[in-house]
Amino acid sequence: MGKTTRDIARTAVRAQLAPIAVELFLREGFDNVTVTELAEATGVSRSTFLRYFGNKEEAVLTLLDNQGEQVAQALRSRPADESDWAALRRAVDVLFEPYHDDPVEALALTRLVMDTPALRSKRSERFHGWRPLLAEAMATRTGAGPDVPMGLSVKAAAALDCMEIAIERWTASDGELDLVALLDEAFAALDPR
Incomplete structure (x- = not known):
């Protein structure tokens, strides 16, 4: 079964947000960065960030998708x-x-x-x-x-x-x-x- 337009859009947004999150983790340390700070850095609301990733770990590991x-x-x-x-x-x-x-x-x-x-x-x-x-x-x-x-x-x-x-x-x-x-x-x- 192929990907839907929604799946493709979700993947694209994740691909845009993940590198920003990873850069912040590399600079500040994983445990030192909150979801709120990730949301601010990526330019989305906290709830939007969590909708795309679910947690901080997913923001990094999406690179393995x-x-x-x-x-x-x-x-x-x-x-x-x-x-x-x-x-x-x-x-x-x-x-x-x-x-x-x-x-x-x-x-x-x-x-x-x-x-x-x-x-x-x-x-x-x-x-x-x-x-x-x-x-x-x-x-x-x-x-x-x-x-x-x-x-x-x-x-x-x-x-x-x-x-x-x-x-x-x-x-x-x-x-x-x-x-x-x-x-x-x-x-x-x-x-x-």
Whole structure:
């Protein structure tokens, strides 16, 4: 089912407000910013802000809204003769363009999420929600049919954990370690070859 005009408008408004909220969180600290201050900074009423986001965490994590589907789409487009594991590793690359484009900003945003327990927990929930998307994409890619084999779900979960561990290491190194190399190392640790 496609998105309605209302869904598209909601997504557009969220996309306009979220960067302003994130900038304020980065400058002032997540716990130091109130919803009222977010509303003022974004130029909307408090109730309007809450209608679009529901809470402060959503204002940050809305940046992840389409990422699971982006990885799934990248996975579906991988060559059919490529192993599931190699396809998963290459598919997650779509998430790391911001790390290449502006590593300083990417590190600041990642650190904000990692250092804020509520954000970290919600981000982990989002990642967990991507598992079925990735497993279904692999099943589609390999022609496994409508029933997703358990092995594909396990591979998707493991890939997401590899990604999270690489991001944690990169953040802990203050961005000094190469994130792509960390991803490669994490995926290599479970490579079935």
